[in-house]
Amino acid sequence: MKVPPGLTSVCQPADISWFRPLKEKLRKYWVQNLSKQLREYAAGGTGSKFELKPPSRREAIEWATMTWKSLGRK
Numbered sequence: 001m002k003v004p005p006g007l008t009s010v011c012q013p014a015d016i017s018w019f020r021p022l023k024e025k026l027r028k029y030w031v032q033n034l035s036k037q038l039r040e041y042a043a044g045g046t047g048s049k050f051e052l053k054p055p056s057r058r059e060a061i062e063w064a065t066m067t068w069k070s071l072g073r074k
Contacts, residue, residue, distance in 0.1 A: 021071055029063040030055070 033055055041050050055063070 018071075022067060025067040025070060026063055029067070033059070 034052070037053060038050070
């Protein structure tokens with residue numbers, strides 16, 4: 001189903017109210033993780049190929065928990 005422009009908040013209120021803030025906060029943790037890996041790679045100076053490592057399950061759960069707790073109840 002295609003939602004007409006400007007009507008997302010009317011047709012899909014959960015996307016606007018819940019999922020957008022959730023995704024934004026989780027994305028913030030992912031970008032921080034990626035930035036940390038890139039800094040460590042640059043500081044290493046080994047000349048080897050950069051290999052992106054996914055977050056561990058524990059890290060992903062911590063991100064989800066922190067994100068959930070940071071979402072306010074209204």
